[in-house]
Amino acid sequence: MNEKDHLEQEEIFSQVLRAGRRTYFFDVRATKAEDYYLTVTESKKFTHDDGSFHYKKHKIYLYKEDFSEFNEMLKAATDYIIEAKGEEVISERHQKDFKRPSEINEEAADSSTESFTDVNFEDI
Numbered sequence: 001m002n003e004k005d006h007l008e009q010e011e012i013f014s015q016v017l018r019a020g021r022r023t024y025f026f027d028v029r030a031t032k033a034e035d036y037y038l039t040v041t042e043s044k045k046f047t048h049d050d051g052s053f054h055y056k057k058h059k060i061y062l063y064k065e066d067f068s069e070f071n072e073m074l075k076a077a078t079d080y081i082i083e084a085k086g087e088e089v090i091s092e093r094h095q096k097d098f099k100r101p102s103e104i105n106e107e108a109a110d111s112s113t114e115s116f117t118d119v120n121f122e123d124i
Contacts, residue, residue, distance in 0.1 A: 012036065021045045038062040 013028035025041040040060050047053045062070055 035064070037064065038067075 012030060015026045017024040017026070021044055023043045025039070025043065027039045027041070028036050029039055030036055038061070040062065042058045043055050044057075045053055045055055
């Protein structure tokens with residue numbers, strides 16, 4: 001197989017999802033026996049102090065005998081998250097003014113002590 005044939009084999013089907021600093025690649029590839037499988041790659045961009053950057057990639061291989069069970073588990077996990085936390089994104093990265101519940105309680109405690117006025121009973 002020459003290089004051109006190899007590249008064409010690599011590009012059977014591909015989709016890209018850009019999500020902030022992360023990019024997800026969904027690529028259909030072929031085995032030597034010409035059966036198809038899926039690779040899912042997460043690529044995350046890291047920037048150094050000097051402005052240069054690099055990418056870290058993580059890849060999973062998913063074969064069609066696992067598709068059904070994988071889909072069921074993915075759906076169950078994502079449904080659980082949406083039911084438990086809703087669809088709104090709640091995180092420090094996405095909301096600059098995000099505060100954890102413990103931080104809100106600390107602020108409330110701090111503000112209640114700040115509004116306290118010292119009373120000297122000799123003044124009464």
